[in-house]
Amino acid sequence: MSAHLPLLIEEMQSEDLPAVLDIERASHVDPWRESFFAEELTKPQALSLVARLKDNRRRIVGYICVWLVADEVQIFNLAVDPAVRRRGVGRRLLLAALHKACERNARVAFLEVRRSNQAAQQLYQSVGFRPSGLRPNYYEGIKEPAVLMELEMDRGWRSRWLLSEAGATDGERWC
Secondary structure: OOOOOOEEEEEOOHHHHHHHHHHHHHHOOOOOOHHHHHHHOOOOOEEEEEEEEOOEEEEEEEEEEEEEEOOEEEEEEEEEOHHHOOOOHHHHHHHHHHHHHHHOOOOEEEEEEEOOOHHHHHHHHHOOOEEEEEEEEEEHHHOEEEEEEEEEOOHHHHHHHOOOHHHOOOOOOOO
């Protein structure tokens, strides 16, 4: 794995959508349309973040889209530019979204991931997600099941990932 990239994690804006769509199309078999992302930017329960290179703020290298409802966070979409994968971008986005969810009193996180996407499953498991079920034929275009994953954001998890330097880089602190 190459060195981690210096990043800025910021809320997604409508002017970010062309770069986000490029990453989306390079990352997913059945990519979201621009209208999906645009709608997410208007929903009060939605949180969409982008990762920008610190030395080139115009370059977006990843994004995450989640919903925060009651004490739950549902992760809908996470993708990283193929040119910078395995350099900590996905982990930084995931932890940033989970941190914001914790600030809003989220206690549990859920997501679905393609059964064949072992790299994503490893990322999620590395921060504490555990498989909790299977949805047959969830991805219709490719007839592939989704692995359901769940994360209990209890005190132990928060102290490991949010209250320490473990989840932060470049001198930032999560809480």
